[in-house]
Amino acid sequence: MVKSKETNRFYATNRRCSISATFVEETAKQMVGTTMGGSIIKEDCEPYEYETDKGEILELSHRWTYTDKSDQQLAIDDLVHSVNTNGNGTTQELEAA
Numbered sequence: 001m002v003k004s005k006e007t008n009r010f011y012a013t014n015r016r017c018s019i020s021a022t023f024v025e026e027t028a029k030q031m032v033g034t035t036m037g038g039s040i041i042k043e044d045c046e047p048y049e050y051e052t053d054k055g056e057i058l059e060l061s062h063r064w065t066y067t068d069k070s071d072q073q074l075a076i077d078d079l080v081h082s083v084n085t086n087g088n089g090t091t092q093e094l095e096a097a
Contacts, residue, residue: 001013004056004058005058006056006058007056011052015040015042015064016040016064017040017063017064017065017066019066037068037070038066038067038068038069038070039066039067039069039070039071039074040064040065040066040067041064041065041066041067041074042062042063042064043062043063043064043065044061044062045061045062045063046061047059047060047061048060048061
């Protein structure tokens with residue numbers, strides 16, 4: 001669920017991303033409904049405007065991209081990054097010590 005900044009109401013959404021491919025359209029049609037390993041992750045980017053189906057204009061500063069890492073591996077990576085950055089203080093504090 002995402003909360004609209006303009007109306008303060010929640011709306012349902014899903015994660016989608018586009019992936020380039022080298023196969024023909026017929027092959028792509030055969031793949032509809034199949035799943036593949038990996039995850040779709042939120043990635044920061046330059047701000048841009050997005051129009052919802054209801055005509056509301058949103059300014060977004062992220063996009064959804066595919067990664068071959070599983071949700072579990074992404075969680076482990078986030079935890080390791082958090083510990084390395086904030087475990088005993090920030091990275092800057094550790095370097096100054």
